[in-house]
Amino acid sequence: MMKHKIYAVAAAGAIALSLAACGGNSGSGNAAAGGSTASSADTPTVKLMVGGIDKQIYLPYQLAEQLGYYKKYGVNVELSTEQQGGVGAEDAMASGQVDMTGAWYIHTVDFQSKGKNVINLVQLSGAPGERLMCATNSGIHSAADLKGKTVGVTDLGSGTDELTQFIASKAGLSKNDYHTIAVGAGATAIAAIQRGSADCVMTTQPTVGALESKNLAYTAVDLATADGAKAALGGEAPAAGLLAQADWVKTHEDAAQKVVNALVATMQWINSHSAAEIADKLPASYVQNNTISKDQYVSALNQDKGQFLPDGIMPAGGPKVIFEMEKTIGVDTSKVTISNTFTNKYALAANKLEGYTPTTTAAGDNG
Numbered sequence: 016m017m018k019h020k021i022y023a024v025a026a027a028g029a030i031a032l033s034l035a036a037c038g039g040n041s042g043s044g045n046a047a048a049g050g051s052t053a054s055s056a057d058t059p060t061v062k063l064m065v066g067g068i069d070k071q072i073y074l075p076y077q078l079a080e081q082l083g084y085y086k087k088y089g090v091n092v093e094l095s096t097e098q099q100g101g102v103g104a105e106d107a108m109a110s111g112q113v114d115m116t117g118a119w120y121i122h123t124v125d126f127q128s129k130g131k132n133v134i135n136l137v138q139l140s141g142a143p144g145e146r147l148m149c150a151t152n153s154g155i156h157s158a159a160d161l162k163g164k165t166v167g168v169t170d171l172g173s174g175t176d177e178l179t180q181f182i183a184s185k186a187g188l189s190k191n192d193y194h195t196i197a198v199g200a201g202a203t204a205i206a207a208i209q210r211g212s213a214d215c216v217m218t219t220q221p222t223v224g225a226l227e228s229k230n231l232a233y234t235a236v237d238l239a240t241a242d243g244a245k246a247a248l249g250g251e252a253p254a255a256g257l258l259a260q261a262d263w264v265k266t267h268e269d270a271a272q273k274v275v276n277a278l279v280a281t282m283q284w285i286n287s288h289s290a291a292e293i294a295d296k297l298p299a300s301y302v303q304n305n306t307i308s309k310d311q312y313v314s315a316l317n318q319d320k321g322q323f324l325p326d327g328i329m330p331a332g333g334p335k336v337i338f339e340m341e342k343t344i345g346v347d348t349s350k351v352t353i354s355n356t357f358t359n360k361y362a363l364a365a366n367k368l369e370g371y372t373p374t375t376t377a378a379g380d381n382g
Contacts, residue, residue, distance in 0.1 A: 058089055060093065060270075061114045062095070062114045063076065063093065063094055063095070063115045063257075063274070064094075065097070066105065066116065067097065068117070069096070069201075070200065070221075072143075072219045072322070075278055076094060076117045078296060079092075079277045079280075080094060082296065084276075084281055085273075088273045088274075090270055090274055092277070103118075103170070104117065105126075116259070118174070118255075118258050119254045120258075120329075120334075120337060120356070120357065121337050121340065123135050124338065124348060125341070127350075127356060128341070128350065134261045135257065136256070136257045136259060136264065136271060136358060136361050136362075137362045138327055139324060140323055140324060141324050141330050142252055142254060143239070143252055144219050144238070144239050145254075146235075147234070147238070148208070148223055148226050148234060151230060151231060156235050157236065158235075159186040159188065164193050164214040165193070165213050165215075166179055166216070166217065167198030167208075167215065167218075168198065181343055184344065185247070190344075198212075198213055200218055200222050204216045204226075205231065208226060216232070220316065225307045225311070228307070239319040240319060248336055249339070250333065251332060254322075275327065276365040276368060280369060282326065283325055283326070285320070285323050290313045290320055293320075294309060294316065324375050326362065327362035328373050328378075329362075329377060330376065330377070331376040331382075332378065332382060334357065334378055335353070335382035
């Protein structure tokens with residue numbers, strides 16, 4: 016079993032959540048998009064591990080808890096976060112240690128290329144939310160300048176590693192033209208820049224804001240906004256999403272739908288509230304700690320809030336960009352069909368449940 020995980024704190028109180036029962040009592044059934052009338056005995060439990068729950072790109076998962084939306088929509092969600100150096104959140108889901116994971120859509124393609132049927136159930140962002148942050152004296156201002164340099168990524172083989180490979184390839188560089196090291200995020204990524212062990216790091220807010228406030232690094236490549244992603248990658252690049260094994264979803268449709276209901280409601284809340292209001296709802300330790308002040312957190316969220324999709328719909332053209340990325344970095348996608356990697360079914364039902372009109376142009380069978 017996975018040990019020493021960092022568990023999220025529920026809004027109602029500091030309740031430690033456990034991953035001890037791998038099989039769990041996750042609810043099953045095929046009910047339609049559900050409300051919150053079920054008794055506690057009928058409430059399904061879902062174990063959901065996030066690939067860095069305090070990162071801004073993944074803030075909807077904890078925010079849904081803080082807003083009481085999981086409870087509202089009739090599901091008990093046990094939130095946890097992957098630990099640096101431990102098993103990745105997506106791998107914990109694929110191995111059955113947790114039911115769902117908050118991770119990048121690109122992992123569905125990775126898993127399916129290896130025969131593991133993992134799908135994306137709701138799309139939270141239309142851009143990676145990442146920035147290539149380079150040391151102030153590095154002289155790096157584009158991916159082409161990475162030749163001979165060292166880039167820090169969250170972990171080797173991670174989404175940030177694949178993203179770095181892709182932008183480098185678009186600039187005419189191969190993986191052998193630069194060096195990659197694992198630096199995690201937050202304090203460890205900042206330390207890599209401070210020590211000079213990395214010339215750049217591919218990272219997200221609030222690490223980006225901390226590096227800027229300390230005058231340690233600047234944005235060389237912006238992948239945090241839709242416009243930045245389009246300029247660097249050639250189109251919208253869907254990143255943060257909710258992933259699960261397709262077989263699990265088939266036998267737990269009620270639970271899956273209720274989690275998506277809560278997340279879509281959260282995305283609508285994010286869309287209609289300011290960065291300061293969002294920060295006020297999050298745990299204090301997420302928005303103010305030894306790397307960033309609350310004002311800096313709010314400023315960073317204001318800057319990159321546009322990455323979040325208000326309706327949870329996979330954007331048209333987005334999967335094609337991800338497939339191109341995978342092919343470019345050498346992933347064999349020949350046996351993977353775009354339409355099998357995601358579904359808008361649950362997000363559409365969630366929007367309908369609350370009377371929302373989706374604003375994202377949805378991806379179809381061809382992405």
